[in-house]
Amino acid sequence: MDFKLQTGIFTEEQNFKPLKTDIVYDVLILGGGPAGFTAAVYCMRKGVSTGLIVKEIGGQVAETAGIENYMGYRYINGMDLAMKFKEQVAQFGIDYDEKGTVKAIETGDVKKVRLTDGRVFSARALIIATGAAWRKLGVPGEDELRGKGVANCSTCDAPFYVNKKVVVVGGGNSGIEAAIDLAKVGEKVTMVQFLDRLTGDKSLEDKLHEFKNVQVRYEHEVTGINGSQSVESVTVKNRKTGKTEDVSAQGIFVEIGLVPNSEFAKGVLKLNQAGEIMVDCASRTSAPGIFAAGDVTDVPFKQIIIAAGEGAKAALSACNYILMGE
Ligand SMILES: Cc1cc2nc3c(=O)[nH]c(=O)nc-3n(C[C@H](O)[C@H](O)[C@H](O)COP(=O)(O)OP(=O)(O)OC[C@H]3O[C@@H](n4cnc5c(N)ncnc54)[C@H](O)[C@@H]3O)c2cc1C
DSSP: OOOOHHHHHOOOHHHOEESSSEEEEEEEEEOSSSHHHHHHHHHHHHOOEEEEEESSGGGGGGGGGGEEEEEESSSSHHHHHHHHHHHHHHHHEEEEEEEEEEEEEEOOEEEEETTTSSSSEEEEEEEEEOOEOOOOOOOOOTTTTBTEEOOOOOHHHGGGTTTTTEEEEEOOOOHHHHHHHHHHHHHEEEEEOHOOOOSHHHHHHHHTTTOEEEEEETTTTEEEEEEESSSEEEEEEEETOOEEEEEEEEEEEEOOOOSSOOOGTTBBBBOTTTTOOOOOOOOBOOOEEEEGGGGGGSOOOOHHHHHHHHHHHHHHHHHHHHOOOO
């Protein structure tokens, strides 16, 4: 059934209202990925005054070609799922700022959120859901061919590479895991590792060596990704000899780590060595009244369904803090 017909009230214009600088919100949510949008739904349904600040709608979801592991959809395009999240939030009439980038936060009974454009918003509680960004190689072709063969999440995208040749960059646990996922379905996997050895767990390495269709190029680096409409080859350089070579491939998985979007929380909240915001089992950070959820936190396994669940949990904790002082 069409949701709009069912309620008769939904339009984005009516239901998204500008975020206000002259009031103190109960809760301000930072980030519009699965964690932030889910937190917004939970806060609005609890009846607390809520504002949402989003730099880019959908976060990593919007960058994903196809999703097959979010319940309720056998398959959905990433941008379509992001817009469904946004639509679900819009029905509650939330105060919303799209294209707002958080630069700094301040603790206290009333928390302050400063944006890069100079505006400052206030709230009694914050939910940080600013996610993470993949660390990039920074080579020609990487941005242009993103989503057209340049990928990062093998759990998500390996099924698109059945009987294809792929390159995996990075020889740590995530690189090895990606190579194993891809070796199961692909024709050939070329791993490109900067060092003269892999740096993942031995058990994973042993498993990797069981696959005959994986070749590891030690002491190599990627210097370019080539193709007109999609990836056709990857240029690799031998770091010892300086010799370059084009490796034929339809895909390249860049597995050199994720960077949490937590810059603004440094020195304010407790972060782990990876820069992730440390949370307890109720999504509480080291500062009272500041909660965090999703990929920006130290919760393991970075997936949409996990981020959404963590967003719900952070919202319920924030509402308890506002309504019951817990
Ligand atoms: C290419 C790719 C494919 C993937 N495929 C799948 C898949 O098939 N299935 C699956 O389960 N998972 C997949 N993942 C992982 C999944 O997308 C993430 O785990 C999930 O999106 C994390 O949600 P999040 O809300 O924590 O963060 P994000 O999705 O990263 O969203 C963060 C939000 O915060 C905003 N933000 C960031 N910095 C600021 C700031 N300073 N101020 C204001 N806002 C800010 C961003 O713009 C964004 O709106 C994939 C990831 C990628 C990159």
